[in-house]
Amino acid sequence: MxxxxxxxxxxxxxxxxxxxxxxxxxxxxxxxxxxxxxxxxxxxxxxxxxxxxxxxxxxxxxxxxxxxxxxxxxxxxxxxxxxxxxxxxxxxxxxxxxxxxxxxxxRRPLPTPEQVLAGARRVVLGEAIVNPTNLGVIVRSAAALGIDALLLDPTSCDPLYRRANRASMGEGFALPHARVDRLPEGLAPVRAAGFTVVALTPAADALTLPELAARIGPDDRLALVLGSEGPGLTAEAEAAADVRVRIPLAAGVDSLNVGVAAGIACYALGRPIA
Structure with missing residues (x-):
């Protein structure tokens, strides 16, 4: 050296x-x-x-x-x-x-959303994920639990930031990622690639995660959309989804940290791990 x-x-x-x-x-x-x-x-x-x-x-x-x-x-x-x-x-x-x-x-040039989506079956899309540690946790969960790629809107932080790649333990380096436009417009390439858009929300009238998991097959193309650490998804992004899904929680608990929620959702909806 x-x-x-x-x-x-x-x-x-x-x-x-x-x-x-x-x-x-x-x-x-x-x-x-x-x-x-x-x-x-x-x-x-x-x-x-x-x-x-x-x-x-x-x-x-x-x-x-x-x-x-x-x-x-x-x-x-x-x-x-x-x-x-x-x-x-x-x-x-x-x-x-x-x-x-x-x-x-x-750094390497980022691929386009279309390139990232071409061979994928399951993807995670983040809207306004601004905390690098939370993003790192999401990336690590996605890489470990059958997610093929990561998409981020312009307001989300960078998965290659030091704190993000430290939290992900470097798992994100091999996980393809790309940027999309602000939501809901940023969903256009996802829909064009044939993905069902699944919005994660705490709303009581949403489908439960186990209910959705029971309805999907390994070859279905799903895009799991996660919102910001505090307010969650914007109303526009949630309304544009094909399916709204929630994680059932104990009485008195209104939500989970976005990194924790992402891990649970990736486990339930990701491609089966052999």
């Missing part, structure tokens, strides 16, 4: 790793047109290793200078490894010691 010592927090060579503690700053930097457009950061050997296994190209690595553990397998030996001194670590990570590894990767 190409080892490079870094002793100052403002060293321009580690600029890809700055701002990790400030989600809003990082989101602006990584957004289209930002100075980090085309880059995302993976944290930890497991997550970075899954990005490498999915074919993402590593740009650079940031580690504590005292680290002696092996770097993620599959890392190109020409990738620079910045070994940071004690003044640098807290400026980047917020902690005095950083035992893992941060790896900056080049």
């Amino acid at each position: 190409v080892d490079i010592a870094v002793e100052e927090p403002d060293d321009p060579r580690i600029s890809l790793f700055m701002g990790l503690r400030d989600h809003d700053l990082r989101r602006r930097r990584e957004a289209p047109g930002g100075d980090m457009d085309g880059v995302f950061v993976a944290e930890g050997e497991l997550v970075a290793g899954r990005a490498l296994a999915a074919g993402y190209r590593a740009l650079s690595v940031f580690v504590d200078a005292s680290r002696r553990d092996p770097l993620p397998p599959g890392l190109d030996p020409t990738v620079p490894v910045y070994r940071a001194g004690p003044r640098v670590i807290p400026a980047v990570t917020g902690y005095q010691m950083h035992r893992g590894a941060l790896v900056a990767f080049a």
